[in-house]
Amino acid sequence: MMNNLNIRKNNEYESQVRQFLKDLPITLPCIRSVVFIDANHIQVEVIPSDILQFYNTVKPRFLFILLTMVALDRRREYANWQVRTIWCISETPIFLEVVTNIDQSNTVPELPSITPLFPAANWYEREMYDFFGIVPVGHPDPRRLAMHYHWPNTNFPLRQDENRSTFPPYISNDEYFQNRTTGSGVMEIPVGPIHAGIIEPAHFRFSAVGETIVNLEATFFYTHKGIEKQLEGLSIEQARYIIERTCAACTVANTLAYCQALEQIAGTSLSSRATFLRVIFAELERLYNHIGDTGNLCAGVGFHVGIQEGAALKEILLDLQERLTGSRYLFGVLRLGGVGVDLSPSDLSLLHKTLAEVRKRYQRLIKTMLLNTSVVDRFTGAGIIFQRTARELGAVGVAARACGVDRDVRRDIPYAAYTQFNPIAIPLRISGDVLARLEIRIEEVAESFRLIDAAIQHLPDGAIQVPLGSLPAASSGFSLTESARGAVCHWFLIGPNQTIKRARLRTASYVNWPLVPRAALNNIVPDFPLINKSFELCYSCLDR
Amino acid sequence: MKRSWLGFRPFTSSYPQKKETPAAAVRGRPALNLELCTGDAMCAQNCPTQAIKSSPWRVDLGKCLFCGACAEACPEQAIQMSSEFELAARYRLNLVVDGTGKPVDPLLSPELPTPKRSRNLLPMLPETELEVLTATLKSQITATFHRSLHIRHLDAGSCNGCDWELTTLLNPIHDVQRLGIDFVASPRHADLLLVTGIMTRNLTLAAIRTYQAMSEPRLVVAVGACGCSGGIFGASYAGGGGIDTVLPVDVYIPGCPPRPQALIYGLLMAMGRLNPSHEFENKHKD
Numbered sequence: 001m002m003n004n005l006n007i008r009k010n011n012e013y014e015s016q017v018r019q020f021l022k023d024l025p026i027t028l029p030c031i032r033s034v035v036f037i038d039a040n041h042i043q044v045e046v047i048p049s050d051i052l053q054f055y056n057t058v059k060p061r062f063l064f065i066l067l068t069m070v071a072l073d074r075r076r077e078y079a080n081w082q083v084r085t086i087w088c089i090s091e092t093p094i095f096l097e098v099v100t101n102i103d104q105s106n107t108v109p110e111l112p113s114i115t116p117l118f119p120a121a122n123w124y125e126r127e128m129y130d131f132f133g134i135v136p137v138g139h140p141d142p143r144r145l146a147m148h149y150h151w152p153n154t155n156f157p158l159r160q161d162e163n164r165s166t167f168p169p170y171i172s173n174d175e176y177f178q179n180r181t182t183g184s185g186v187m188e189i190p191v192g193p194i195h196a197g198i199i200e201p202a203h204f205r206f207s208a209v210g211e212t213i214v215n216l217e218a219t220f221f222y223t224h225k226g227i228e229k230q231l232e233g234l235s236i237e238q239a240r241y242i243i244e245r246t247c248a249a250c251t252v253a254n255t256l257a258y259c260q261a262l263e264q265i266a267g268t269s270l271s272s273r274a275t276f277l278r279v280i281f282a283e284l285e286r287l288y289n290h291i292g293d294t295g296n297l298c299a300g301v302g303f304h305v306g307i308q309e310g311a312a313l314k315e316i317l318l319d320l321q322e323r324l325t326g327s328r329y330l331f332g333v334l335r336l337g338g339v340g341v342d343l344s345p346s347d348l349s350l351l352h353k354t355l356a357e358v359r360k361r362y363q364r365l366i367k368t369m370l371l372n373t374s375v376v377d378r379f380t381g382a383g384i385i386f387q388r389t390a391r392e393l394g395a396v397g398v399a400a401r402a403c404g405v406d407r408d409v410r411r412d413i414p415y416a417a418y419t420q421f422n423p424i425a426i427p428l429r430i431s432g433d434v435l436a437r438l439e440i441r442i443e444e445v446a447e448s449f450r451l452i453d454a455a456i457q458h459l460p461d462g463a464i465q466v467p468l469g470s471l472p473a474a475s476s477g478f479s480l481t482e483s484a485r486g487a488v489c490h491w492f493l494i495g496p497n498q499t500i501k502r503a504r505l506r507t508a509s510y511v512n513w514p515l516v517p518r519a520a521l522n523n524i525v526p527d528f529p530l531i532n533k534s535f536e537l538c539y540s541c542l543d544r
Numbered sequence: 545m546k547r548s549w550l551g552f553r554p555f556t557s558s559y560p561q562k563k564e565t566p567a568a569a570v571r572g573r574p575a576l577n578l579e580l581c582t583g584d585a586m587c588a589q590n591c592p593t594q595a596i597k598s599s600p601w602r603v604d605l606g607k608c609l610f611c612g613a614c615a616e617a618c619p620e621q622a623i624q625m626s627s628e629f630e631l632a633a634r635y636r637l638n639l640v641v642d643g644t645g646k647p648v649d650p651l652l653s654p655e656l657p658t659p660k661r662s663r664n665l666l667p668m669l670p671e672t673e674l675e676v677l678t679a680t681l682k683s684q685i686t687a688t689f690h691r692s693l694h695i696r697h698l699d700a701g702s703c704n705g706c707d708w709e710l711t712t713l714l715n716p717i718h719d720v721q722r723l724g725i726d727f728v729a730s731p732r733h734a735d736l737l738l739v740t741g742i743m744t745r746n747l748t749l750a751a752i753r754t755y756q757a758m759s760e761p762r763l764v765v766a767v768g769a770c771g772c773s774g775g776i777f778g779a780s781y782a783g784g785g786g787i788d789t790v791l792p793v794d795v796y797i798p799g800c801p802p803r804p805q806a807l808i809y810g811l812l813m814a815m816g817r818l819n820p821s822h823e824f825e826n827k828h829k830d
Contacts, residue, residue, distance in 0.1 A: 148746050157781045164780055167745070193750050196729035198697045198710045201747060222746045223701040226782035241592040241611065245776050248705030248801065311715035318712065322803075326569035326625075329705050329801065332611050540704045 013062065013090040020061060021089075021096065030054050043097040051100055052112045059117060062090040066394050067489045068478065069124035070504040071132045073160045079104040081134055083111055085121075086478060086491070091406075093413045102134065113139035120394035122514065131158035131228075146221040146543070157229055164229050181207035181215040189525065193222045200539035204528075211524040216517040223543040231503040236262060236336060236471070239500045243490075246505055247541030248329045252285040253483030254507065254541065255334040257490040260415055260479035262336055265494060266469035273462040274338035275417035280351075280455045281325075281333050282416065282481070283448040287355075288317040289484035290441040290448070291362060293536045297438055298369065300530030301378040309365045313358055320354045323347075338465030348456050359449050366442055379435035383519040383531030386432060395515055397486020397508050398440045399535055403432030409482040421454050434534040471498055483508050485537060507541035556719045559805050560812060566803070571610045571625040576601050576643025580622035587614035587623055593769070593776055602648045605631050606639040606772035606786075609800040632797045632810030636788065639772065639796055692724045693815050696734035696758070700751050700787065701777075702741035705801035706768040710738065718804045725811055731757040736814060742770040743790050745783035755791050763814050766793045767807065769800045776800075 021042050025034050030050035035043040046054045058064070065088040072082040081102040089096055102109045111128075113136035115121045125136035126145040133156040136142065144151065155168040180188070187208050193201035203219040227246060231239050243258045244251050256278060263270065295310010318328040325333050325341045333341045343351070369375050385395070387404045400407055408426045410418045418424065427443035429436035471494045478491040486508030495501030512535060519531050557564070566572070574587075574596070585598040591614055595607035603614075615623045626645075633639050638647040699707055713720045714727065728734050731754045743751065755764070766787040769775030779785035787793050797810035812818055 150745075150749070155781075162781070166781055167779075167783070168781060193747065194698060194731075194754050198707055198714075198727060200699045200702075200704060200707060201750065222750070223699065223741065223744055224746055224782050225701055225742060225744055225777045225784060226780040227777070229782075230777065230780055238592055241609065241613075241776050245703045245705070245800075248703045248708060308716050311712070312717060315712055315715050315717045323567040323569055326571045326612070328803065329708070331609075331705075331800070538704055540702065543701075 014092045014094070017062060017089050017092050017094050021094070028054060028057055037097075040093055041095045041097065043099060045099045045101070048100050048102050048111050051098075051114065052117070054098070055114055055117050063391075064089060064096075064118065065091065066118055066120040066124070067095070067480070068491050068504055068506040069121060069128065070491050070502070071128045071134055071158075072493070072502055073132060073158065075104050076160055081109045081132065083128065083134065084491075085114075086489075091412065109134045110137050111135070112137050115139050119392045120511070123510065130156070132156055133159065146224045148219070148221070157226065162229075164226075164232070183209075185209050186214065193219075202539055206520075206525055206528070208525055211526070213520050213523055213525055213528065216520045216528075218513070218517050220513065220539060221543045223540050225544060227544040228503055228505065231500045233495065234500050236468075236498050236500060239503070240334075240336065243503075243505070244331050244334075246544060247507065247509075247538045248331075249289055249538055250285070250483040250485060250488065250507060250541055252281050252330050252334065253481045253488045254490065254505070256282060256416070257479045257481045257488045258492070259334055259336050260481065261477045261490055261492050262468065262471060262494075264479060265475050265477040265492075266471050268337055268466060268469050270338055271462040271464065271466055272417065272460045274464050274466075276420075276455050276459050277339045277341075277343065277464065278334065278416040279418060279421070280343070280452055281330055281339070283451045283455075284317070284321060285330060286484045287358075287445060287448045287452075288314050288321070289536070290445045291317065291358070293441060293484075293533070294362075294365065294369075294438065294445075296533045296536065297379075297434070297530070298375070300434075300533045301375055303369065303372065303375050306365060306369050306375070309361070309368075313361055313365070316354065316358055320351065324351065335465050337468040338463070340465070342464045343459075348459070352453065352456055355449060355452060362445060376435065378527070378530060379438060379534075380433060382434045382527050383523060383534060384431070384433045385515055385519050387430070389518055390432070390515065393514050393518075394511050395486075396511050397483070398437050398444070399512050399515055400486065401427060402429045402436035402440050404428060404430040407487070409480045409487045413480055415479070415481060417455070420458065421451050424451070434530060437534045473497075474501075485509055485535075486512060505541070505544055507538070509537040509539070509542040512537050513542055555717075556722065557717055557805075559718075560808060564805055566627045566629065566805075568627075570627050570629070570803075571612050572628040573605060573626050573631055573641070573645055574603055574608065574610075574612075574614050575624050575626040575628075575645065577622045577624070578643055580620045581643075582620055582622075584619070586617045586619060590614060590617035593773075593778075600642065600648075602640055602642050604640045604773070605633075605798040606636060606796060607769060607775065608798060609769055609776060611800070629799070629803050629806045630809045631799070631806065632795055632813050634795055634813065636772070636793075636796060639798060693736055693811065694726055694728045694734050695736045695738050695811075696728055696731045696754065698737055698739045698751060698754055700739050700741035700747045700771075701744035701783070702768065702770055706740035706771070706799075709801045709804055709807060710740070710767070712804050713807060718808070720808060720811070723808070723812070725815075731755075732759065734758055735761070736763040736765060736811075737791070738765050738767060738811075739787045739791065739793075740767045740771055741787075742774045742777045742779075742784035743787050745781075748783060748790055751790060763794045764791050765795045765797060765810060765814050767797050767799075767810075768802060769798060772796045772798055 032045040067086040070084045074082050083100045085098045087096045128134045130144050130146045150170045152168050152171050189206040191204040193203045201222040205217040207215040244255050246254050292314035295307050298306025322328040324347050385403045390400050390403045390405050411424050425447045427440045473496045476493040481488045489506045491504040493502040588596045588598050593607040595604045612625050615625050640648045766772050771787045774785040777784050795810050795814040799806050
């Protein structure tokens, strides 16, 4: 995963970070063991009671970016619970994996909460309680997250002794919607979970004074399907079908993270044709998402020409994808060890021709939109996210780049054939409003066109798929990819006979959703659909 | 749809008046060539949703993901992914088809899926008698929807794919409004509830309330493999198993996700605008 590091953006911290990691065991006696998994991945074990001391010591040194947090029920094998927290340090491609083992003898497994130190850990820790019953002690908001008010309080579905198909009884628990804003003139507007358009379900509870939003409580996980439980024990081939369908709009990014994680564990090296095709598919996915989003943004301000043109362009791309791969949403294009669909010369020329036309029409659409003052006025200054908020919540993707957080996995930790197309232009804005997010999308679309054209031009010959090789039991790995919405980080633990033992799927929407209520603050209620659309996050890959 | 719009302004598709032949890569109903089949059941073993059963060979289109794994796995290449996508059916049983696409005789396959309201946990659903009464009336009532149908979409735990496909119905190319079909914001204004997803536990209550908010006569259409059977996600602690575990379904539209044309076909079936041989019939020519 981490080859070709020489071409990423220069990071002056890298040598400091390496020195810091080398000195870790000396500076911190609370560390029980240190394992260098490879040159860029270090695993440290900290006992649960020392966890806050550990983070308090290391936090001021560097910027810690939370990638994912995985809880494991290891009572059968090792008589303990394990929590693994994976960090990226100071935007270098160096990963720190903090492992905590909680002894089984505790009747209620507990772990000090790190959310007060790192707000980004909020949902991970609440989910840890939801699925495993591991209590984050000191968490500022310990309500259940995925389990709504009708779930029994004793049901922790991802524990090993919970049956996958046992359907827990309905109960009534009225304390669920507790965070209320009160005061004179405060009006509550409940919206959802069934919304007025063709969109996914979530419950938004606005507290407004006049038209201004003073608080927004959002409840998600309505489409929680229990994917992580279902993946347990599945063969790696079967698991691919489920991971593809975690989210239709980011299927390439999700499946690519899955394939890369397993290929990294097995030590597979891909044919260069496969890596180029992966770039083409990943960029096609980004294209149709961004172009569709541009049209959807027009829907937020009632600019109908833009809505229809955006929808038409998206349809052209979906239709193109169906002609090339057989699936309008690119299901099944990626395989472990390569890709499942080859592009013939006639396919490539169709791709090139269609994209040239789409590019021309997209530029015309952008011009029409940005020359229309009533559109631009609504976009400007709406839904501002400050860089500090974005950094604290660990924002990724378009939302992060729109407020000056310069992160893109394609450049920082290159995968597939992205190293071949350097330098990849990563747009950046600092204003953090709806207009900034639109501008980022516009520039990313231009870059995707360039990347696909370059990939078509230099597409090497060769096989499209190689055998994956065997995966040793109990090995684990993770991989990062950049979806249209931001960085995806999936973590997998392999079981016996080439099966998945545990999967933790963390998508871009999972990280970015907490930003939306922040962006809505002090805006007027009618602007919320616009602000929401400018993030364009999925509910399905958040809820899993 | 003609392809000559490439480079020009797109024009609206004339499906279903004009039949459409999909591109060669499109994966429709898996078709079996019985002469080549050796009965090694490789297709059944490799099917991610166990939609295929061998001896006699049959496929449950309500579970099928149209992924092509069966065709890839067959050493004799007896299975081909046909381009057939007009697969919607009024009864769940009719989605279980043999190698040629004919529904399997229910008496021959005892394990056929039957719609069961397995999660009738909330005492809010209509009584069975009322449902029977509604069903008898429905055939006459669908005549009411011949020229105008208002749809309320409900996501009950989909992967977003079916929902994106539903939004494409409103784009300038598919434009279902030309068929008198439109999407409305409130269930109170809707004739038809178009449900995608596996019916998760967290959404069950909202789904039932949406259904109850609709006025009679009302139709329910289950969209996609998830809506028909739970699809790849099946049933788990978080719910699932398809829409008919909670709501009475009138038409099932298989696909993962169904193509926009397949959706239009299913909606026309729900409206009663297809004749007995399942051809589009424009009864009200202006």
